[in-house]
Amino acid sequence: MVCSIVVSGVTVRFESSVVLDGVIFSVNRGEVLGVLGPNGSGKTTLLRSIARAINPTSGEILVFGRPAWDYTEEEYSKVVSAMLPNWPGGFSMKTYEIVLMGCRNRSRNFWWEEEEELEVAKEALQLLGALDLFERDFDKLSSGEQRKVLIAKSLAQRTNIILLDEPVAYLDIKHKLEVMNVLRTLAELGKTVVVSLHELELASGYCDKLLVLNRGKIVAAGEPRSVISEDLLREVYGVEAEVKWDGDHNYPLIIPKTKKIPKEEIVCLR
């Protein structure tokens, strides 16, 4: 079986700093892979490399057995969609105009959107519980609402591989779950999902496999129950916490050991 994505020895250097260091992993069809790691660990760079926003310094990325950079833009946009949050603002566009941009890859009409594309856009927003934003100005939405619109735009590309960089940031718990539920079902429909997350419990509960990055290197990978551990929290995140697993679900209970900051440490901010 050909893996959807094979990342072999990918290294990304920006000037002198190494952001990704020989990352190796693969994702199968129908899997949700969660990418974890503290701020600045290389999660975004990894997703951007697979999305071809960055050309890695060395190493290779295979998408359905073919090097990512061998695809043309048209071809790649039909295989891989990416929700990267560095979306430029300030263009006074309506929400649906942005979601419809996702449909460009399969559009037969070079000038107008077809009726069918409008249905795609509606379904994408509907799934994420954001249909009421359809005609709102994108710039005037809250950060969470904008996130949902950008996810809808990626879904509207109807690709087999979906990359999402922190899709649930800024969302409330209901919408966090909603987004993850949509991704889960899309994976069951045979799509491959790679999603970077900061929410450990959510990642553990929804992803088939987890991959933990720290300073550009993979430090742990595998089933959620084998990855999320007290050692991992201590070594990667620098957090002392107790991790409890119970029941047959994959949601860990993470109880941090509260570290009190003595009042004497606050001097100037008083």
Added chain:
Amino acid sequence: MPPHFKQKRLRFAAYLTTLIFFMSVALITSLMIGSFALSPNEILEILFHPDKNPVAWSIVVNYRVPRMLLASITGFVLGVSGGVIQTLTRNPLADPYITGMSSGAALGAAVAFVIPFLPIYAIPFFAFMGGVSTLLLCMLLAKKANAGPIGFILAGIAVGTFSSALLMIILALVSEKAHGILNWIYGSFSTSTWTEIKVALPVVVPATLYLLAKARDLNLLLLGEEHASQLGVRAKTLWRLTLVASSLAVATCVSFSGIIGFIGLMAPHMVRLLVSSDNRFVLPLAGLTGALLMLLSDDLVRSPMNPIAEIPVGAVTSMMGVPFFVFLLLRRGSRFGM
């Protein structure tokens, strides 16, 4: 069809109808006015019965019609290219004049003008080289300065002023041909003939058609190369080809009409303000708006109120354009939305 689509189309139709109305008025006026005033009836008579008044027929057909056409074509090109350049540079304050592209094109044309025995068909090519190189230089400087949209404008001023200075030097060196070059500095349609239209059309028509056809992809390019590529647009290729097409069209027009500022800035923003910021609406309507603004400005400089000497048309467009530029600058600074 969602209501907003209908609303957009409604506004599109309303805007277009208004444009066509004013356009017809401006077109008829441009045939009427001048040193030899004609009434609409007289124009009809001249056009349908040329033998009755051959002198008037010659004035209308050999001077006023080409002047009217060249002004419309130039306005259309500046409007469309303004919208395209704003998209390509992702800067709402950009236009062929502000980016120094027009000055560069005029410089290129002036160089072609002083080279002896060069056919008239070569002038647009020289103007194109001048226009493209100034625009690229301006973008390079803006990138190095890294000061956002305002940095871009400052780079444009620097590059444009430098090209204008070179233009002045050429002007001083070849004073016997000075009148022609003087026209480029301030912009004028006073010497328009059919020859210029014959040279301009084969370049301008395919270039603008290409730009209009790419309007949907240009919307994606507005998001930057990275996002556009991910959405399936060959961003680099599209960026280069649209830049070449708009520079070619602008340079061709500039080489005949001279440096006419601010049409390319005003026209696209008027459409964004009144219809939509979708390039599929902006580009064609900005073209028509540009043509209308240009015709009105040209009519104004030829009006009987101005009997002594003809004011350069570029002065009139700048009179309108500068307050508009200040309005954009104060209202949103660097934003596209209106």
